Amino acid sequence: xxxxxxxxxxxxxxxxxxxxxxxxxxxxxxxxxxxxxxxxxxxxxxxxxxxxxxxxxxxxxxxxxxxxxxxxxxxxxxxxxxxxxxxxxxxxxxxxxxxxxxxxxxxxxxxxxxxxxxxxxxxxxxxxxxxxxxxxxxxxxxxxxxxxxxxxxxxxxxxxxxxxxxxxxxxxxxxxxxxxxxxxxxxxxxxxxxxxxxxxxxxxxxxxxxxxxxxxxxxxxxxxxxxxxxxxxxxxxxxxxxxxxxxxxxxxxxxxxxxxxxxxxxxxxxxxxxxxxxxxxxxxxxxxxxxxxxxxxxxxxxxxxxxxxxxxxxxxxxxxxxxxxxxxxxxxx
Numbered sequence: 152x153x154x155x156x157x158x159x160x161x162x163x164x165x166x167x168x169x170x171x172x173x174x175x176x177x178x179x180x181x182x183x184x185x186x187x188x189x190x191x192x193x194x195x196x197x198x199x200x201x202x203x204x205x206x207x208x209x210x211x212x213x214x215x216x217x218x219x220x221x222x223x224x225x226x227x228x229x230x231x232x233x234x235x236x237x238x239x240x241x242x243x244x245x246x247x248x249x250x251x252x253x254x255x256x257x258x259x260x261x262x263x264x265x266x267x268x269x270x271x272x273x274x275x276x277x278x279x280x281x282x283x284x285x286x287x288x289x290x291x292x293x294x295x296x297x298x299x300x301x302x303x304x305x306x307x308x309x310x311x312x313x314x315x316x317x318x319x320x321x322x323x324x325x326x327x328x329x330x331x332x333x334x335x336x337x338x339x340x341x342x343x344x345x346x347x348x349x350x351x352x353x354x355x356x357x358x359x360x361x362x363x364x365x366x367x368x369x370x371x372x373x374x375x376x377x378x379x380x381x382x383x384x385x386x387x388x389x390x391x392x393x394x395x396x397x398x399x400x401x402x403x404x405x406x407x408x409x410x411x412x413x414x415x416x417x418x419x420x421x422x423x424x425x426x427x428x429x430x431x432x433x434x435x436x437x438x439x440x441x442x443x444x445x446x447x448x449x450x451x452x453x454x455x456x457x458x459x460x461x462x463x464x465x466x467x468x469x470x471x472x473x474x475x476x477x478x479x480x481x482x483x484x
Contacts, residue, residue, distance in 0.1 A: 169303045171324070172231065173307050174222055174324070177213055188205045204257060206256075210267045212311070243279075275307060340377065343383070348376055379420060394414060
């Protein structure tokens with residue numbers, strides 16, 4: 152168990168490493184843009200032509216990120232650097248230059264910090280989040296990183312959005328753990344899931360008759376085991392919150408149909424555990440179920456309204472119908 156727990160904490164540290172590494176990619180691209188500007192400026196001076204714009208190379212958000220103390224500490228503590236993959240950085244910068252996002256930014260007269268920050272948010276979403284070359288490169292560096300990248304991307308975007316020029320180089324990045332309690336949460340959830348796996352599978356069977364584990368995706372079983380562990384181990388977390396979080400995880404890590412299936416199963420399992428006294432939390436309402444019922448009610452009300460309108464029209468007398476369609480006589484009549 153101890154070795155497995157060490158592996159868990161190591162994988163979490165690798166995810167945080169990737170978070171910092173992706174932020175430092177923005178700095179590496181900015182440095183490449185600066186090099187292009189310097190080469191272009193030297194050529195323009197020789198040829199007597201206007202120098203290239205340095206707007207992107209000296210993007211205010213990117214400069215603040217480059218000076219960030221937390222990021223600098225990370226870069227100094229790691230052996231890996233984007234200098235080791237400069238060809239990838241140059242290729243990505245070329246793709247950025249060709250993008251409409253970049254062209255619109257360079258053509259815009261808006262030189263505000265907000266505009267500089269926003270262009271990097273858009274570029275990251277468009278060219279870094281979905282990048283096969285980057286995925287291949289990261290896979291070569293760490294077996295953990297491809298699985299982590301989708302989540303890490305959301306953290307990078309959140310970080311970009313939170314940057315404030317007033318904080319200068321002291322802008323806080325997201326911490327690896329919020330506090331020691333946060334780290335302890337990961338340990339407790341992991342241990343509960345591993346040590347009680349057989350018991351949790353029995354709860355699944357009790358909640359759903361004719362359960363056939365052989366027909367389930369293995370990841371679905373694992374996700375439900377972790378969800379049950381959270382329900383039973385952390386009394387302060389509402390059942391509905393747990394269900395929502397693990398349904399979202401299922402959509403990412405399991406099959407396309409897993410989200411809806413796990414939503415229904417976890418709801419049934421939670422109700423069974425409450426009913427049998429194993430779970431001492433109020434069941435509450437499942438927000439997804441409530442939302443679905445609201446949509447169905449809206450559809451029924453709409454269908455009822457249309458039916459009433461049709462029935463009302465059919466009950467009108469022929470003369471009334473003629474008057475409705477023909478209206479007042481015109482001059483031509």
